[in-house]
Amino acid sequence: MNKKLILTISIILITITISIIVYFSFQKPDKPRFIEPNKAEQTTESFKIYIPSSNSLISKEIYFKEDEAQLKNIEKILEFFLIELPAPFKESKVFGLYRDKENTIYIDFSKKFASPQSMREEYFILKSLYRTLKENFVWINDIKILIDGKEVETLSGHISLQSSFKEIMEEG
Amino acid sequence: MIKKTICLIFFVLSTTVYAQDDVLKVTFRVGKHQNFYRFVFICERPEIIHSINVNLLNNGKIKLTFPESFEIEFEGRLLSMQDRIKDLKTVRQNLNTFIIETSKIQQIKVLKYEDPLRLVIDAYFEEQPAEEKVKMVSILIDPGHGGKDTGIQFKDKNEKDIVLYIAKELASKLTQKGIITVLTRASDEEVSLRERIKIENRLKPLLFLSIHLSSAESFIIYTSPAKKNISKEKLSKILLNENKAIKIFINKLKESFPEPLYQEKLPATVLKESSVPALMIEIPKRALIFDKDYLNKITDVFVQTIEQNLKQKARSDKANNE
Numbered sequence: 082m083n084k085k086l087i088l089t090i091s092i093i094l095i096t097i098t099i100s101i102i103v104y105f106s107f108q109k110p111d112k113p114r115f116i117e118p119n120k121a122e123q124t125t126e127s128f129k130i131y132i133p134s135s136n137s138l139i140s141k142e143i144y145f146k147e148d149e150a151q152l153k154n155i156e157k158i159l160e161f162f163l164i165e166l167p168a169p170f171k172e173s174k175v176f177g178l179y180r181d182k183e184n185t186i187y188i189d190f191s192k193k194f195a196s197p198q199s200m201r202e203e204y205f206i207l208k209s210l211y212r213t214l215k216e217n218f219v220w221i222n223d224i225k226i227l228i229d230g231k232e233v234e235t236l237s238g239h240i241s242l243q244s245s246f247k248e249i250m251e252e253g
Numbered sequence: 254m255i256k257k258t259i260c261l262i263f264f265v266l267s268t269t270v271y272a273q274d275d276v277l278k279v280t281f282r283v284g285k286h287q288n289f290y291r292f293v294f295i296c297e298r299p300e301i302i303h304s305i306n307v308n309l310l311n312n313g314k315i316k317l318t319f320p321e322s323f324e325i326e327f328e329g330r331l332l333s334m335q336d337r338i339k340d341l342k343t344v345r346q347n348l349n350t351f352i353i354e355t356s357k358i359q360q361i362k363v364l365k366y367e368d369p370l371r372l373v374i375d376a377y378f379e380e381q382p383a384e385e386k387v388k389m390v391s392i393l394i395d396p397g398h399g400g401k402d403t404g405i406q407f408k409d410k411n412e413k414d415i416v417l418y419i420a421k422e423l424a425s426k427l428t429q430k431g432i433i434t435v436l437t438r439a440s441d442e443e444v445s446l447r448e449r450i451k452i453e454n455r456l457k458p459l460l461f462l463s464i465h466l467s468s469a470e471s472f473i474i475y476t477s478p479a480k481k482n483i484s485k486e487k488l489s490k491i492l493l494n495e496n497k498a499i500k501i502f503i504n505k506l507k508e509s510f511p512e513p514l515y516q517e518k519l520p521a522t523v524l525k526e527s528s529v530p531a532l533m534i535e536i537p538k539r540a541l542i543f544d545k546d547y548l549n550k551i552t553d554v555f556v557q558t559i560e561q562n563l564k565q566k567a568r569s570d571k572a573n574n575e
Contacts, residue, residue: 241522
């Protein structure tokens, strides 16, 4: 009787231990997180985002596990980029991301991204977006901004988005 | 039969050559003096010179009617039916008439001289002093935003309304001074950046001034770091005039307002695609509270600045012409 009880308890304990080991070994983090550079895991890649700061741009390094699909990586970078922007731009959402055969990237933002702002603010938001994407993805040829799925002439009434984004930013 | 045909062809050709040689040739010379042009017509046949009819038309043009068809030679070339000589335009309505178009002629004196036989017309125009020439120029004022594009907002006030108010006041005050002023929009309507550029390219004003509000308590004067589709020669002139305008704006705004003033080069579309000197001025955001005294002070300073800029330009144009 005693032997049987000891055997049953042992089996239960072994089963619980195995379950715990299996559970923790298969669990993965579901969202990318900022990771300090010195603690970066081998599998993560570093990316640079540019953020407008009064009269210039400041850069920030971010780390996340690179996806094989480039558009997924752009999407992740845009998430980090938007969070760093001042209100109301930080509340903007990316509704869609497309790439055409000439490597032009179409980013469909929510309406908040076209909020009123001064000339300088508009210029530096566009410039920071351009540099963030161009420096991380050299294959990008040009960028087109859509608001709520539609092409717009300008974000805030100062800079036309109908000509090439590349031309506007590289001349400026 | 063959002989007859050859003779006929020869006869026709020889009469044509004869006819060509027979066309009356008149030599034309032009000289511009301080307040008159001197037009000289030289012809070897005295009866022609004596029978040329000269009329000053109501629109200030001079019409010459010759007794027969003629050709006009100017500096070794024959003038076409419509031609240009310096700042003059010449038109042949038919083979017997010759019209000279220039700045409005007020009075003419017609004289005939001999040796060589010539008809001299002194056409007087009113010489405008440099100050009055300001009246000939135009300013294109561009109130930013409009329609759905409100610009910066503060409570129930919108940038589009404030800049429209300033632009209208400015246009009215400049017009009173005799300066021709045009607005890219005169009501709360949506005018695209492309349309604003089209207006500017069509009117070719002496100065394009785009008015916006700053999101800070400062004045900011923008010019474009580059211009689109402008030749190098024209670009240097435009940049020179832009710099002159900026200097005057900076001086006037600094002496009239306590707010800080910045100057920056950024590629705003209306500046970058402008083919004339173009500035964008952002006004401190306190303008959004719609303090009329403050807004009127701004327009008064702008009027003084534009007036000074145009006078300076007229003087330098005059000096260049001399």
